[in-house]
Amino acid sequence: xxxxxxxxxxxxxxxxxxxxxxxxxxxxxxxxxxxxxxxxxxxxxxxxxxxxxxxxxxxxxxxxxxxxxxxxxxxxxxxxxxxxxxxxxxxxxxxxxxxxxxxxxxxxxxxxxxxxxxxxxxxxxxxxxxxxxxxxxxxxxxxxxxxxxxxxxxxxxxxxxxxxxxxxxxxxxxxxxxxxxxxxxxxxxxxxxxxxxxxxxxxxxxxxxxxxxxxxxxxxxxxxxxxxxxxxxxxxxxxxxxxxxxxxxxxxxxxxxxxxxxxxxxxxxxxxxxxxxxxxxxxxxxxxxxxxxxxxxxxxxxxxxx
Amino acid sequence: xxxxxxxxxxxxxxxxxxxxxxxxxxxxxxxxxxxxxxxxxxxxxxxxxxxxxxxxxxxxxxxxxxxxxxxxxxxxxxxxxxxxxxxxxxxxxxxxxxxxxxxxxxxxxxxxxxxxxxxxxxxxxxxxxxxxxxxxxxxxxxxxxxxxxxxxxxxxxxxxxxxxxxxxxxxxxxxxxxxxxxxxxxxxxxxxxxxxxxxxxxxxxxxxxxxxxxxxxxxxxxxxxxxxxxxxxxxxxxxxxxxxxxxxxxxxxxxxxxxxxxxxxxxxxxxxxxxxxxxxxxxxxxxxxxxxxxxxxxxxxxxxxxxxxxxxxxxxxxxxxxxxxxxxxx
Numbered sequence: 239x240x241x242x243x244x245x246x247x248x249x250x251x252x253x254x255x256x257x258x259x260x261x262x263x264x265x266x267x268x269x270x271x272x273x274x275x276x277x278x279x280x281x282x283x284x285x286x287x288x289x290x291x292x293x294x295x296x297x298x299x300x301x302x303x304x305x306x307x308x309x310x311x312x313x314x315x316x317x318x319x320x321x322x323x324x325x326x327x328x329x330x331x332x333x334x335x336x337x338x339x340x341x342x343x344x345x346x347x348x349x350x351x352x353x354x355x356x357x358x359x360x361x362x363x364x365x366x367x368x369x370x371x372x373x374x375x376x377x378x379x380x381x382x383x384x385x386x387x388x389x390x391x392x393x394x395x396x397x398x399x400x401x402x403x404x405x406x407x408x409x410x411x412x413x414x415x416x417x418x419x420x421x422x423x424x425x426x427x428x429x430x431x432x433x434x435x436x437x438x439x440x441x442x443x444x445x446x447x448x449x450x451x452x453x454x455x456x457x458x459x460x461x462x463x464x465x466x467x468x469x470x471x472x473x474x475x476x477x478x479x480x481x482x483x484x485x486x487x488x489x490x491x492x493x494x495x496x497x498x499x500x501x502x503x504x505x506x507x508x509x510x511x512x513x514x515x516x517x518x519x520x521x522x523x524x525x526x527x528x529x530x531x532x533x534x535x536x537x538x539x540x541x542x543x544x
Numbered sequence: 545x546x547x548x549x550x551x552x553x554x555x556x557x558x559x560x561x562x563x564x565x566x567x568x569x570x571x572x573x574x575x576x577x578x579x580x581x582x583x584x585x586x587x588x589x590x591x592x593x594x595x596x597x598x599x600x601x602x603x604x605x606x607x608x609x610x611x612x613x614x615x616x617x618x619x620x621x622x623x624x625x626x627x628x629x630x631x632x633x634x635x636x637x638x639x640x641x642x643x644x645x646x647x648x649x650x651x652x653x654x655x656x657x658x659x660x661x662x663x664x665x666x667x668x669x670x671x672x673x674x675x676x677x678x679x680x681x682x683x684x685x686x687x688x689x690x691x692x693x694x695x696x697x698x699x700x701x702x703x704x705x706x707x708x709x710x711x712x713x714x715x716x717x718x719x720x721x722x723x724x725x726x727x728x729x730x731x732x733x734x735x736x737x738x739x740x741x742x743x744x745x746x747x748x749x750x751x752x753x754x755x756x757x758x759x760x761x762x763x764x765x766x767x768x769x770x771x772x773x774x775x776x777x778x779x780x781x782x783x784x785x786x787x788x789x790x791x792x793x794x795x796x797x798x799x800x801x802x803x804x805x806x807x808x809x810x811x812x813x814x815x816x817x818x819x820x821x822x823x824x825x826x827x828x829x830x831x832x833x834x835x836x837x838x839x840x841x842x843x844x845x846x847x848x849x850x851x852x853x854x855x856x857x858x859x860x861x862x863x864x865x866x867x868x869x870x871x872x873x874x
Contacts, residue, residue, distance in 0.1 A: 267795060269726060298697065308697060309704030315755075331797065359711050365721070366574055366714065367728050397721050 240361055240398060241534055242386055244375045244426070245405040246415035251449040252405040253374050254505040255495055255527070257285040260372045261325075261507045262524075262531035264335040268369040271313075271336040273300060275375050275382040280340030282374060285505050287322035288314055288337065299341035303360065304353050304385075311338050311360070324509040334368070349381055349388070357389040365398055370534060379424050384433075387426070391434040401540065402426065402444040403492065408451040408477055417484035420444055442542045445492035447530065452497045456522070489543040493530040498523040563682050564736040564767055565689045566650035567702040568780035571729040572788075574714045576722040578642035578816075581606070583718055588637050602825045608637040612671055613705050616661065619653075619676060620699040622687035630657070631667045631674035634769075635705050637713055638777055641820055645713060646780060647706040650773045653685060672769065674700070686735045690759045703731060725812040727788050728756050732780040736762040736772045748834045750779075750842065758783055762834065771828035779838070782823045786848050789813055793851055804862055810855055818855075821848055 243256040257272060264270040274282040280299070283289070303311035316335040317328035364371045375382045390400045404426075406416035420426050430440045452459065452470070459470065481487055500508065500519040508527065512519040533539045573579060579587065581598060584606040588596045594609035612632040619629040635649040650672065657675025667675070692701065710729070739746050749761040760776065796809040823845060824835040839845055 309701065309707050331795075333795070359715065362574075362715055362721070363711055366571065366723065367726055369726060394715050394717075394721075 239370055239535065240365075240390065240400040241370060241372045242375055242383075242400065242402045243372065243405065244383060244402065244419065245377050246419035247406075247412060248377045250377075250405040250407050250412065251495065251501060251505075252377070253281055254285055254501055255405060255447065255449055255530075256372055256374050256403070257282060257505075258507055258527040259531045259534070260370070261335065262528045263370055263534065264333045265329060265331075267331045267333045269333040269336075269367060270370045270372065271334070271338060271364055271368045273338045273364075273371065273373045274340040275300065275373050275386070276377075277301065277340060277380070277382050278376050280342065281505070282337060283314075283339050285507065286314075286316050286337055287320045287325070287506070288316065288339075289321055290314070290319055299339050301341040304356050306352060306356060313338055322507065324511045325507065336368070349385055353385060354388045354392070357385055358392050358395055361389060361395060361398065379419070379429075383426065384429060387430045387435065388433050391430070400443060401534065404444060404446045405449050406446060406486075408448050408474075410477065410480060413477065413481050413484055413486060416446060417486055421485060438542075442540065444490070445540070446486050446490055447492055448494040450497045450501070451494050453522075456496060456520075458497070458499075492533050492539060493526060495526045495530075496520065496522045562655055562738055562767070563653040563685065564650055564769055564772055565653065565685070565702065566648065566734050566736075566773060566776060567706050568646055568648045568732045568734070568776050569703070569706040569710055569729055570644060570646045570732070570780045570784040571710055571714065572723050572725075572727045573639065573643055573645045573719065574721045574723045575642075575719045576724065579639065579719075580642065584639050584642055587713060587716060587718055588639060590637065599826075603820065603822050604641050605826070606639045610671075611635045611709075612668075613649075614664070614667070615651075615674060615700055618699045619674070619680065619685055620688035620692050621680070621684045622691060623681075623684050625680075625684065627680050627685075628677040629653070629674040629700055630661050630677070632671055633674070633700075633702060633705055634672035634773075635709055636773075637709055640781060643816060643820065644781055644784065645710065646777055647709040647713075648773055648777050648780075649702040649705045649709075650769060651700070651702065652769055653680070653682075656680075682737055686737060686761065689735055690733050690761065692733065693753075693757065703733075706731075724816050725792070728791075730756045730758065730780065730784045730787055732758045732760060732776060732783065734760040734762065734772075734776045736764055736767050738767050739763045739765055746834065748838055750838055756787075764831075764834075766830065768828070768830075771831060775827050775831045775834065778824065778827055779835075782821065782844055782848075785817060785820055786844055786851075789817055789848070789851055793855065798854070798858055807855075807858055807862055814855065818852055821845075821852075 243252050245252040253276065260270045260272045272282060274280045298308045298312040300311050302308045314337040316337055317326065317332065320326060361371065373386060375386065389395065404416050404420055406412040418425060426444065427437065427441060431437050462470070498520050500512065508519045508524050510524065513521050513524045581604065585596045585598060588606050588608035590611055591609040596609065597607045599605050612634060614632055616630045619627045621627055633649055633651045635647060638646040638648060652673045654673050654675045656679060657677055659677045744763060746764050751759045753759055760779065762772065792810060792813045796806040798806040798810065824832060827835055
């Protein structure tokens with residue numbers, strides 16, 4: 239299954255959330271690979287804490303592969319190569335967790351039919367091996383998003399399930415922007431339809447993920463004055479209404495990731511150790527990632543809401 | 545890049561090549577059922593007008609016609625010496641029991657070549673041969689080829705040719721892309737050199753480099769490209785079967801998770817893999833002792849048999865245990 243992670247704006251926590259989803263999915267035994275298609279600024283090596291990839295991917299990353307310079311993109315076995323002590327050694331039942339990094343300083347590139355072909359070949363190749371192929375796309379309307387829309391429209395990929403996760407923060411601007419990215423001009427729906435995707439099928443394969451959402455009941459806000467608490471809950475209601483008006487309602491929302499101080503300071507994978515023994519991260523955050531990871535393949539969550 | 549060249553038949557390569565290098569990549573065919581013979585023939589029809597060879601005993605196998613790929617690039621030397629090679633690589637695809645697909649690429653390295661590139665007709669008259677520019681130590685190239693992963697890119701990469709062929713075949717429309725389980729492709733990098741008189745006798749050194757990469761150094765009295773390639777394909781096939789079965793068992797939780805769940809997860813192995821084990825069935829008689837040596841160490845069949853037996857023992861236990869359990873439940 240192909241999962242595309244996208245957001246309209248930067249700073250939504252798209253990369254760190256999707257990396258955590260990949261990690262949570264691999265833990266109980268699924269084989270997962272994570273593709274860094276954020277061609278403007280490939281950063282996944284930092285989230286997974288693989289410095290070897292930060293240094294070594296000058297030549298054989300995804301950019302080089304898509305440009306046809308190498309036959310296969312570099313693959314990094316996270317369990318073996320991460321320097322994060324919490325991720326090693328590989329947990330007993332865990333499946334593969336593989337990162338395909340972008341090239342350092344790769345930048346965006348021009349789309350051609352060869353690029354689309356190579357992208358489709360790569361997706362088919364990974365489908366052979368991995369239960370989940372998670373593709374982290376750049377923020378906004380990018381070449382990367384166009385590329386994968388074209389590749390998934392090819393007849394060879396028609397039998398491969400592709401789903402979209404659209405990340406947005408829980409603010410007015412982010413909600414409006416996320417709706418625009420999906421339903422607006424040159425958005426996913428419009429671009430997809432022009433590339434040959436069936437409109438209804440594509441629409442039903444899109445779900446939203448609310449990131450960095452402050453929960454009024456969280457212990458973080460226990461010290462709020464009554465006026466602040468009231469204001470927060472009024473805002474929350476307003477935003478809920480706004481989201482529904484923009485077709486980002488609860489039926490189309492796959493999950494909500496709470497605001498977590500750890501992720502505000504450092505983009506990293508949140509392990510059970512971080513939650514249970516050192517307690518630097520919140521249990522709710524880890525739970526949200528695990529729920530999202532399970533929801534990826536839960537078909538009931540992907541039924542057409544219409 | 546992988547394209548059929550013009551037919552030729554007049555000049556055969558000089559007898560007794562000294563050095564062969566090759567790579568075999570093995571994958572599960574991306575199809576829901578074993579591909580029937582006719583469809584297999586159609587899939588492997590890589591050159592118009594040339595026959596796909598098929599055989600039925602002891603297991604069904606189809607072999608594509610040979611393809612030639614022109615190469616002109618540095619050769620992989622362990623020392624880093626710059627030696628250019630010009631010529632062609634031979635590749636072919638093999639489908640076993642309609643289930644396992646392999647891309648096999650090989651190159652014969654000529655003893656010496658000129659320092660100037662000759663017209664292509666010269667190389668096309670020597671299919672599957674690459675001529676080095678200048679002198680080349682065989683051991684240097686053997687080490688370089690087998691450690692190709694760790695060398696900087698740009699050198700002769702047989703894996704890239706194999707990968708393209710596999711990707712091309714796996715993407716064909718006759719395949720429904722609903723394989724019964726997910727699996728990893730494996731790679732076997734191999735070399736074959738002629739045994740030196742007075743040196744070590746014929747033999748094989750098989751090494752598991754990582755989860756999917758294996759290397760094989762063959763030392764033989766006679767280096768016959770077709771027979772050696774077939775041997776390596778057979779070895780790669782059985783190594784894939786063993787690797788995949790062991791991995792399926794590991795991941796199923798057999799022996800640790802309770803109930804029938806682990807065995808249900810092993811169902812695809814029972815349905816699709818267990819009957820494919822037939823090591824050495826198509827290996828040239830001259831190479832049979834090499835297989836026998838590999839059966840002693842590391843002992844492929846021993847590990848396979850033990851794993852299969854383990855699955856069957858658990859099946860037997862479940863078969864007894866389940867009715868008893870439901871009887872108590874009543």
